[in-house]
Amino acid sequence: MTQSRPDPESTRNRILDAALNVFSRKGYYDTKLDEIVAESTTSKGSIYFHFPNKEQLFLALVDQFADLLERRVTEDIAEETGMVRVRIALETVIATFSKYRRPAKILLVQAVGLGAPFESKRNAVTDRFAQMIAGYLQEAVDAGDITPVDTEVVSYAWMGAIYNVIIRWVYTGEPEPPRIMAGLLPLLLRSVGYEEGVGER
Amino acid sequence: MTQSRPDPESTRNRILDAALNVFSRKGYYDTKLDEIVAESTTSKGSIYFHFPNKEQLFLALVDQFADLLERRVTEDIAEETGMVRVRIALETVIATFSKYRRPAKILLVQAVGLGAPFESKRNAVTDRFAQMIAGYLQEAVDAGDITPVDTEVVSYAWMGAIYNVIIRWVYTGEPEPPRIMAGLLPLLLRSVGYEEGVGER
Numbered sequence: 544m545t546q547s548r549p550d551p552e553s554t555r556n557r558i559l560d561a562a563l564n565v566f567s568r569k570g571y572y573d574t575k576l577d578e579i580v581a582e583s584t585t586s587k588g589s590i591y592f593h594f595p596n597k598e599q600l601f602l603a604l605v606d607q608f609a610d611l612l613e614r615r616v617t618e619d620i621a622e623e624t625g626m627v628r629v630r631i632a633l634e635t636v637i638a639t640f641s642k643y644r645r646p647a648k649i650l651l652v653q654a655v656g657l658g659a660p661f662e663s664k665r666n667a668v669t670d671r672f673a674q675m676i677a678g679y680l681q682e683a684v685d686a687g688d689i690t691p692v693d694t695e696v697v698s699y700a701w702m703g704a705i706y707n708v709i710i711r712w713v714y715t716g717e718p719e720p721p722r723i724m725a726g727l728l729p730l731l732l733r734s735v736g737y738e739e740g741v742g743e744r
Numbered sequence: 745m746t747q748s749r750p751d752p753e754s755t756r757n758r759i760l761d762a763a764l765n766v767f768s769r770k771g772y773y774d775t776k777l778d779e780i781v782a783e784s785t786t787s788k789g790s791i792y793f794h795f796p797n798k799e800q801l802f803l804a805l806v807d808q809f810a811d812l813l814e815r816r817v818t819e820d821i822a823e824e825t826g827m828v829r830v831r832i833a834l835e836t837v838i839a840t841f842s843k844y845r846r847p848a849k850i851l852l853v854q855a856v857g858l859g860a861p862f863e864s865k866r867n868a869v870t871d872r873f874a875q876m877i878a879g880y881l882q883e884a885v886d887a888g889d890i891t892p893v894d895t896e897v898v899s900y901a902w903m904g905a906i907y908n909v910i911i912r913w914v915y916t917g918e919p920e921p922p923r924i925m926a927g928l929l930p931l932l933l934r935s936v937g938y939e940e941g942v943g944e945r
Contacts, residue, residue, distance in 0.1 A: 572859060652863065658773060662853065666915065669908070696909055696919055696927030703908020704901035707870070711900050714867065718897055726897030734935035 555593045558583045559607060562600050567645035571601055571661075601649070602664050608646035609668045612639050616675070626688040626737050629679045633701065633731055634724070636672065640709045641720035648713045651706055669706075673698040680735070689735050701731050756794045759784045760808060763801050768846035772802055772862075802850070803865050809847035810869045813840050817876070827889040827938050830880045834902065834932055835925070837873065841910045842921035849914045852907055870907075874899040881936070890936050902932050 561583030565574050576597055580587050594600040612635075619635045620628045640647045650665065677698040684691050708723055718726065732738070762784030766775050777798055781788050795801040813836075820836045821829045841848045851866065878899040885892050909924055919927065933939070 570860075659771075692931070693919070693923065693927035696924065697931060699909045699912050700905035700928055700931055703904040703906070703911075705904070706908065707904020708897055708900045710904075711870075718894070722894065723897065726894035727901055730893070730898060730901055730935045733937060734931045736934060 551593075554585055554589055558585055558590055558593055558600070559604060561585075563604055563645055563649065566601060566604065567648045571597075598660060602660065604646065604649050605661075605664050605668065608643065608650055609671065611643075611646075612636065612672070613675075615639050620679075624682070625686040626683040626732075629676070629683050630728070630732055630737075632676060632679055633705075634728055637705055637724055637727055638720075640705065641712075641723055644713060647709050651710050652713055669699070669702050673702050676701060689737050692735050697735060700734075704731065752794075755786055755790055759786055759791055759794055759801070760805060762786075764805055764846055764850065767802060767805065768849045772798075799861060803861065805847065805850050806862075806865050806869065809844065809851055810872065812844075812847075813837065813873070814876075816840050821880075825883070826887040827884040827933075830877070830884050831929070831933055831938070833877060833880055834906075835929055838906055838925055838928055839921075841906065842913075842924055845914060848910055852911050853914055870900070870903050874903050877902060890938050893936050898936060901935075905932060 561579050565578050565582055594603060616632050616635045620631050623631055677694040680694045680697060683689055708727055763780050766779050766783055795804060817833050817836045821832050824832055878895040881895045881898060884890055909928055
Protein backbone atom coordinates (compact mmCIF):
# COMPACT_ATOMS: atom_id res chain seq x y z
CA MET A 544 0.00 0.00 0.00
CA THR A 545 2.62 2.56 1.04
CA GLN A 546 4.65 1.54 -2.02
CA SER A 547 2.05 3.10 -4.28
CA ARG A 548 2.75 6.55 -2.87
CA PRO A 549 5.99 8.33 -3.67
CA ASP A 550 8.43 8.62 -0.80
CA PRO A 551 7.98 12.12 0.75
CA GLU A 552 11.74 12.71 0.75
CA SER A 553 12.01 12.01 -2.97
CA THR A 554 9.01 14.26 -3.66
CA ARG A 555 10.65 17.01 -1.63
CA ASN A 556 13.85 16.62 -3.63
CA ARG A 557 11.95 16.63 -6.89
CA ILE A 558 10.30 19.89 -5.87
CA LEU A 559 13.65 21.40 -4.88
CA ASP A 560 15.23 20.38 -8.21
CA ALA A 561 12.34 21.90 -10.15
CA ALA A 562 12.41 25.04 -8.01
CA LEU A 563 16.13 25.42 -8.65
CA ASN A 564 15.51 25.24 -12.40
CA VAL A 565 12.67 27.72 -12.41
CA PHE A 566 14.09 30.22 -9.90
CA SER A 567 17.51 30.28 -11.55
CA ARG A 568 15.88 30.88 -14.93
CA LYS A 569 13.31 33.50 -13.94
CA GLY A 570 14.44 34.93 -10.62
CA TYR A 571 12.44 34.87 -7.41
CA TYR A 572 9.96 37.57 -8.22
CA ASP A 573 8.80 36.29 -11.62
CA THR A 574 8.52 32.64 -10.63
CA LYS A 575 4.99 31.30 -10.19
CA LEU A 576 4.40 28.24 -8.00
CA ASP A 577 2.38 26.74 -10.87
CA GLU A 578 5.53 26.58 -12.97
CA ILE A 579 7.30 24.64 -10.23
CA VAL A 580 4.30 22.33 -9.99
CA ALA A 581 4.49 21.69 -13.74
CA GLU A 582 8.27 21.24 -13.81
CA SER A 583 8.29 18.88 -10.81
CA THR A 584 5.25 16.87 -12.01
CA THR A 585 3.91 17.06 -8.47
CA SER A 586 0.88 18.98 -7.26
CA LYS A 587 0.31 22.29 -5.55
CA GLY A 588 -0.82 20.26 -2.54
CA SER A 589 2.52 18.42 -2.40
CA ILE A 590 4.45 21.65 -2.59
CA TYR A 591 2.44 23.22 0.20
CA PHE A 592 2.86 20.06 2.26
CA HIS A 593 6.65 20.51 2.16
CA PHE A 594 6.96 24.29 1.89
CA PRO A 595 4.40 26.72 3.32
CA ASN A 596 5.09 29.35 0.65
CA LYS A 597 7.34 30.46 -2.20
CA GLU A 598 9.69 32.23 0.19
CA GLN A 599 10.27 29.10 2.30
CA LEU A 600 10.89 27.07 -0.83
CA PHE A 601 13.48 29.56 -2.05
CA LEU A 602 15.21 29.73 1.33
CA ALA A 603 15.29 25.91 1.45
CA LEU A 604 17.34 26.01 -1.77
CA VAL A 605 19.81 28.39 -0.19
CA ASP A 606 20.12 26.07 2.82
CA GLN A 607 20.56 23.09 0.55
CA PHE A 608 23.44 24.76 -1.27
CA ALA A 609 25.08 26.02 1.93
CA ASP A 610 24.87 22.50 3.38
CA LEU A 611 26.42 21.02 0.25
CA LEU A 612 29.22 23.59 0.36
CA GLU A 613 29.93 22.90 4.02
CA ARG A 614 29.88 19.12 3.51
CA ARG A 615 32.35 19.36 0.64
CA VAL A 616 34.71 21.61 2.55
CA THR A 617 34.54 19.41 5.65
CA GLU A 618 35.26 16.28 3.60
CA ASP A 619 38.09 17.82 1.62
CA ILE A 620 39.97 19.23 4.60
CA ALA A 621 39.51 16.21 6.87
CA GLU A 622 43.15 15.14 6.72
CA GLU A 623 44.72 18.57 6.59
CA THR A 624 46.09 21.17 8.99
CA GLY A 625 47.47 24.72 8.93
CA MET A 626 47.59 26.73 5.73
CA VAL A 627 47.18 23.62 3.58
CA ARG A 628 43.75 23.24 5.14
CA VAL A 629 42.95 26.90 4.50
CA ARG A 630 44.05 26.53 0.89
CA ILE A 631 41.94 23.44 0.34
CA ALA A 632 38.91 25.03 1.99
CA LEU A 633 39.16 28.04 -0.34
CA GLU A 634 39.76 25.84 -3.35
CA THR A 635 36.66 23.80 -2.53
CA VAL A 636 34.49 26.89 -2.01
CA ILE A 637 35.60 28.37 -5.36
CA ALA A 638 35.25 25.03 -7.17
CA THR A 639 31.79 24.39 -5.72
CA PHE A 640 30.48 27.81 -6.68
CA SER A 641 31.96 27.37 -10.16
CA LYS A 642 30.47 23.92 -10.59
CA TYR A 643 26.98 24.78 -9.39
CA ARG A 644 26.15 27.84 -11.42
CA ARG A 645 22.42 27.69 -10.77
CA PRO A 646 22.62 27.47 -6.97
CA ALA A 647 25.33 30.15 -7.07
CA LYS A 648 22.92 32.31 -9.03
CA ILE A 649 20.19 31.63 -6.48
CA LEU A 650 22.42 32.55 -3.57
CA LEU A 651 24.14 35.53 -5.13
CA VAL A 652 21.89 37.18 -7.67
CA GLN A 653 18.40 35.78 -8.13
CA ALA A 654 16.81 36.67 -4.81
CA VAL A 655 15.80 40.07 -6.11
CA GLY A 656 12.26 40.79 -4.91
CA LEU A 657 12.53 38.56 -1.86
CA GLY A 658 13.85 41.21 0.46
CA ALA A 659 14.79 41.15 4.12
CA PRO A 660 14.28 37.42 4.88
CA PHE A 661 16.68 36.59 2.11
CA GLU A 662 19.23 39.19 3.19
CA SER A 663 19.22 37.65 6.67
CA LYS A 664 19.66 34.20 5.20
CA ARG A 665 22.51 35.27 2.94
CA ASN A 666 24.22 37.04 5.82
CA ALA A 667 23.84 33.88 7.92
CA VAL A 668 25.46 31.80 5.15
CA THR A 669 28.28 34.31 4.78
CA ASP A 670 28.82 34.34 8.55
CA ARG A 671 28.91 30.56 8.67
CA PHE A 672 31.64 30.26 6.05
CA ALA A 673 33.56 33.34 7.14
CA GLN A 674 33.70 32.05 10.71
CA MET A 675 34.77 28.61 9.57
CA ILE A 676 37.58 30.10 7.49
CA ALA A 677 38.57 32.51 10.27
CA GLY A 678 38.93 29.52 12.60
CA TYR A 679 41.18 27.65 10.18
CA LEU A 680 43.22 30.79 9.57
CA GLN A 681 43.75 31.31 13.28
CA GLU A 682 45.04 27.76 13.60
CA ALA A 683 47.40 28.39 10.69
CA VAL A 684 48.64 31.50 12.50
CA ASP A 685 49.03 29.53 15.75
CA ALA A 686 50.92 26.82 13.87
CA GLY A 687 53.33 29.48 12.58
CA ASP A 688 52.42 28.93 8.92
CA ILE A 689 51.70 32.62 8.42
CA THR A 690 52.26 35.79 10.41
CA PRO A 691 49.26 37.04 12.43
CA VAL A 692 46.40 38.64 10.48
CA ASP A 693 43.01 40.08 11.39
CA THR A 694 41.19 36.82 10.72
CA GLU A 695 37.75 38.43 10.80
CA VAL A 696 38.63 41.05 8.20
CA VAL A 697 40.45 38.47 6.07
CA SER A 698 37.64 35.93 6.09
CA TYR A 699 34.93 38.44 5.15
CA ALA A 700 37.19 39.97 2.52
CA TRP A 701 37.83 36.53 1.03
CA MET A 702 34.16 35.60 0.94
CA GLY A 703 33.38 38.93 -0.72
CA ALA A 704 36.16 38.45 -3.26
CA ILE A 705 34.83 35.00 -4.18
CA TYR A 706 31.22 36.22 -4.32
CA ASN A 707 31.98 39.16 -6.56
CA VAL A 708 34.04 37.23 -9.09
CA ILE A 709 31.35 34.52 -9.18
CA ILE A 710 28.59 37.15 -9.54
CA ARG A 711 30.39 38.61 -12.53
CA TRP A 712 30.72 35.15 -14.07
CA VAL A 713 27.05 34.37 -13.45
CA TYR A 714 25.99 37.60 -15.18
CA THR A 715 28.48 37.72 -18.03
CA GLY A 716 29.97 34.22 -18.41
CA GLU A 717 33.39 35.76 -17.76
CA PRO A 718 35.91 35.02 -16.36
CA GLU A 719 35.39 31.29 -16.91
CA PRO A 720 35.87 28.89 -13.98
CA PRO A 721 39.43 27.72 -14.79
CA ARG A 722 40.51 31.34 -15.04
CA ILE A 723 38.70 32.14 -11.78
CA MET A 724 40.53 29.35 -9.98
CA ALA A 725 43.90 30.23 -11.52
CA GLY A 726 43.53 33.92 -10.70
CA LEU A 727 41.65 33.94 -7.44
CA LEU A 728 43.16 31.16 -5.33
CA PRO A 729 46.79 32.40 -5.47
CA LEU A 730 45.52 35.96 -4.94
CA LEU A 731 43.74 35.03 -1.71
CA LEU A 732 46.64 32.96 -0.37
CA ARG A 733 49.20 35.61 -1.22
CA SER A 734 47.06 38.19 0.58
CA VAL A 735 48.09 36.58 3.90
CA GLY A 736 51.67 36.10 2.79
CA TYR A 737 51.36 32.44 1.84
CA GLU A 738 52.92 31.51 -1.50
CA GLU A 739 53.95 27.88 -1.28
CA GLY A 740 51.78 24.98 -2.19
CA VAL A 741 49.60 26.78 -4.73
CA GLY A 742 48.39 24.22 -7.23
CA GLU A 743 50.22 21.38 -5.47
CA ARG A 744 47.08 19.55 -4.40
CA MET B 745 11.00 87.81 -8.67
CA THR B 746 13.05 84.71 -9.35
CA GLN B 747 14.82 85.28 -6.02
CA SER B 748 11.63 84.43 -4.18
CA ARG B 749 11.69 80.88 -5.53
CA PRO B 750 14.28 78.41 -4.28
CA ASP B 751 16.99 77.54 -6.77
CA PRO B 752 16.01 74.20 -8.43
CA GLU B 753 19.49 72.76 -7.88
CA SER B 754 19.33 73.44 -4.14
CA THR B 755 15.82 71.96 -3.98
CA ARG B 756 17.08 68.88 -5.79
CA ASN B 757 19.93 68.55 -3.30
CA ARG B 758 17.61 69.03 -0.36
CA ILE B 759 15.43 66.23 -1.70
CA LEU B 760 18.45 63.98 -2.18
CA ASP B 761 19.68 64.66 1.36
CA ALA B 762 16.26 63.89 2.80
CA ALA B 763 15.94 60.77 0.65
CA LEU B 764 19.33 59.55 1.85
CA ASN B 765 18.19 59.93 5.45
CA VAL B 766 14.89 58.17 4.99
CA PHE B 767 16.07 55.38 2.68
CA SER B 768 19.07 54.54 4.83
CA ARG B 769 16.85 54.41 7.91
CA LYS B 770 13.93 52.44 6.48
CA GLY B 771 15.19 50.73 3.35
CA TYR B 772 13.79 51.18 -0.13
CA TYR B 773 10.66 49.14 0.25
CA ASP B 774 9.33 50.71 3.44
CA THR B 775 10.05 54.31 2.48
CA LYS B 776 7.05 56.44 1.54
CA LEU B 777 7.51 59.50 -0.65
CA ASP B 778 5.48 61.48 1.91
CA GLU B 779 8.22 60.95 4.45
CA ILE B 780 10.78 62.38 2.06
CA VAL B 781 8.47 65.32 1.41
CA ALA B 782 8.24 65.97 5.15
CA GLU B 783 11.96 65.52 5.80
CA SER B 784 12.98 67.76 2.89
CA THR B 785 10.35 70.43 3.65
CA THR B 786 9.57 70.51 -0.04
CA SER B 787 6.39 69.31 -1.76
CA LYS B 788 5.34 66.21 -3.59
CA GLY B 789 5.18 68.37 -6.71
CA SER B 790 8.83 69.40 -6.30
CA ILE B 791 9.92 65.82 -5.86
CA TYR B 792 8.04 64.69 -8.97
CA PHE B 793 9.50 67.64 -10.88
CA HIS B 794 13.01 66.33 -10.21
CA PHE B 795 12.40 62.57 -9.96
CA PRO B 796 9.58 60.79 -11.81
CA ASN B 797 9.24 58.11 -9.11
CA LYS B 798 10.72 56.56 -5.96
CA GLU B 799 12.93 54.26 -8.00
CA GLN B 800 14.54 57.14 -9.93
CA LEU B 801 15.12 59.01 -6.71
CA PHE B 802 16.84 56.02 -5.16
CA LEU B 803 18.98 55.40 -8.23
CA ALA B 804 19.96 59.09 -8.27
CA LEU B 805 21.41 58.58 -4.77
CA VAL B 806 23.48 55.66 -5.99
CA ASP B 807 24.78 57.79 -8.87
CA GLN B 808 25.53 60.63 -6.52
CA PHE B 809 27.63 58.37 -4.30
CA ALA B 810 29.41 56.71 -7.23
CA ASP B 811 30.24 60.15 -8.63
CA LEU B 812 31.59 61.28 -5.28
CA LEU B 813 33.70 58.14 -5.00
CA GLU B 814 35.11 58.58 -8.49
CA ARG B 815 35.83 62.27 -7.94
CA ARG B 816 37.73 61.54 -4.72
CA VAL B 817 39.77 58.76 -6.29
CA THR B 818 40.59 60.88 -9.32
CA GLU B 819 41.68 63.80 -7.15
CA ASP B 820 43.74 61.68 -4.76
CA ILE B 821 45.69 59.83 -7.43
CA ALA B 822 46.28 62.84 -9.70
CA GLU B 823 50.00 63.04 -8.98
CA GLU B 824 50.71 59.33 -8.66
CA THR B 825 51.79 56.45 -10.89
CA GLY B 826 52.30 52.67 -10.67
CA MET B 827 51.45 50.75 -7.52
CA VAL B 828 51.44 53.90 -5.41
CA ARG B 829 48.48 55.04 -7.50
CA VAL B 830 46.77 51.67 -7.03
CA ARG B 831 47.35 51.85 -3.29
CA ILE B 832 45.96 55.36 -3.01
CA ALA B 833 42.93 54.47 -5.14
CA LEU B 834 42.13 51.53 -2.86
CA GLU B 835 42.73 53.58 0.25
CA THR B 836 40.36 56.27 -1.01
CA VAL B 837 37.64 53.75 -1.90
CA ILE B 838 37.85 52.12 1.55
CA ALA B 839 38.00 55.48 3.35
CA THR B 840 35.05 56.88 1.40
CA PHE B 841 32.85 53.86 2.08
CA SER B 842 33.85 54.01 5.75
CA LYS B 843 33.15 57.72 6.01
CA TYR B 844 29.78 57.66 4.28
CA ARG B 845 27.96 54.92 6.10
CA ARG B 846 24.50 55.93 4.88
CA PRO B 847 25.33 56.03 1.16
CA ALA B 848 27.30 52.79 1.62
CA LYS B 849 24.19 51.28 3.15
CA ILE B 850 22.11 52.53 0.21
CA LEU B 851 24.50 51.07 -2.33
CA LEU B 852 25.22 47.80 -0.58
CA VAL B 853 22.27 46.76 1.54
CA GLN B 854 19.18 48.95 1.50
CA ALA B 855 17.96 48.38 -2.04
CA VAL B 856 16.01 45.32 -0.97
CA GLY B 857 12.64 45.40 -2.72
CA LEU B 858 13.87 47.47 -5.64
CA GLY B 859 14.93 44.57 -7.78
CA ALA B 860 16.37 44.34 -11.25
CA PRO B 861 16.85 48.07 -12.01
CA PHE B 862 18.93 48.36 -8.88
CA GLU B 863 20.95 45.23 -9.59
CA SER B 864 21.82 46.67 -13.01
CA LYS B 865 22.82 49.94 -11.45
CA ARG B 866 24.96 48.29 -8.79
CA ASN B 867 26.65 46.13 -11.41
CA ALA B 868 27.33 49.24 -13.48
CA VAL B 869 28.92 50.94 -10.46
CA THR B 870 31.02 47.85 -9.71
CA ASP B 871 32.12 47.62 -13.35
CA ARG B 872 33.07 51.29 -13.39
CA PHE B 873 35.37 50.99 -10.37
CA ALA B 874 36.67 47.53 -11.20
CA GLN B 875 37.65 48.70 -14.68
CA MET B 876 39.29 51.81 -13.33
CA ILE B 877 41.33 49.75 -10.86
CA ALA B 878 42.15 47.12 -13.49
CA GLY B 879 43.54 49.90 -15.70
CA TYR B 880 45.76 51.25 -12.93
CA LEU B 881 46.91 47.74 -12.07
CA GLN B 882 47.87 47.04 -15.67
CA GLU B 883 49.97 50.19 -15.70
CA ALA B 884 51.65 49.08 -12.48
CA VAL B 885 52.41 45.74 -14.14
CA ASP B 886 53.72 47.51 -17.25
CA ALA B 887 55.88 49.73 -15.06
CA GLY B 888 57.39 46.62 -13.47
CA ASP B 889 56.08 47.44 -9.97
CA ILE B 890 54.47 44.01 -9.66
CA THR B 891 54.57 40.76 -11.60
CA PRO B 892 51.70 40.21 -14.08
CA VAL B 893 48.30 39.35 -12.62
CA ASP B 894 44.84 38.72 -14.07
CA THR B 895 43.75 42.32 -13.63
CA GLU B 896 40.09 41.55 -14.27
CA VAL B 897 39.92 38.84 -11.60
CA VAL B 898 41.94 40.97 -9.18
CA SER B 899 39.83 44.09 -9.59
CA TYR B 900 36.50 42.29 -9.12
CA ALA B 901 37.93 40.34 -6.19
CA TRP B 902 39.10 43.56 -4.58
CA MET B 903 35.77 45.31 -5.04
CA GLY B 904 34.00 42.27 -3.56
CA ALA B 905 36.39 42.16 -0.62
CA ILE B 906 35.77 45.83 0.14
CA TYR B 907 31.99 45.48 -0.30
CA ASN B 908 31.71 42.47 1.98
CA VAL B 909 33.74 43.93 4.83
CA ILE B 910 31.76 47.19 4.55
CA ILE B 911 28.45 45.28 4.44
CA ARG B 912 29.38 43.50 7.65
CA TRP B 913 30.26 46.81 9.27
CA VAL B 914 27.00 48.40 8.11
CA TYR B 915 24.98 45.54 9.59
CA THR B 916 26.90 44.89 12.80
CA GLY B 917 29.07 47.96 13.48
CA GLU B 918 32.12 45.66 13.33
CA PRO B 919 34.90 45.79 12.33
CA GLU B 920 35.19 49.55 12.88
CA PRO B 921 36.66 51.72 10.10
CA PRO B 922 40.22 52.05 11.46
CA ARG B 923 40.40 48.27 11.80
CA ILE B 924 38.97 47.85 8.30
CA MET B 925 41.64 50.12 6.84
CA ALA B 926 44.44 48.52 8.88
CA GLY B 927 43.38 45.00 7.94
CA LEU B 928 42.06 45.36 4.44
CA LEU B 929 44.49 47.66 2.64
CA PRO B 930 47.67 45.61 3.32
CA LEU B 931 45.70 42.44 2.52
CA LEU B 932 44.69 43.70 -0.92
CA LEU B 933 48.15 45.02 -1.75
CA ARG B 934 49.88 41.86 -0.56
CA SER B 935 47.51 39.82 -2.73
CA VAL B 936 49.36 41.08 -5.82
CA GLY B 937 52.75 40.73 -4.15
CA TYR B 938 53.16 44.40 -3.18
CA GLU B 939 54.39 44.99 0.35
CA GLU B 940 56.24 48.27 0.34
CA GLY B 941 54.67 51.61 0.92
CA VAL B 942 51.78 50.45 3.09
CA GLY B 943 50.81 53.31 5.34
CA GLU B 944 53.52 55.56 3.90
CA ARG B 945 51.12 58.04 2.39
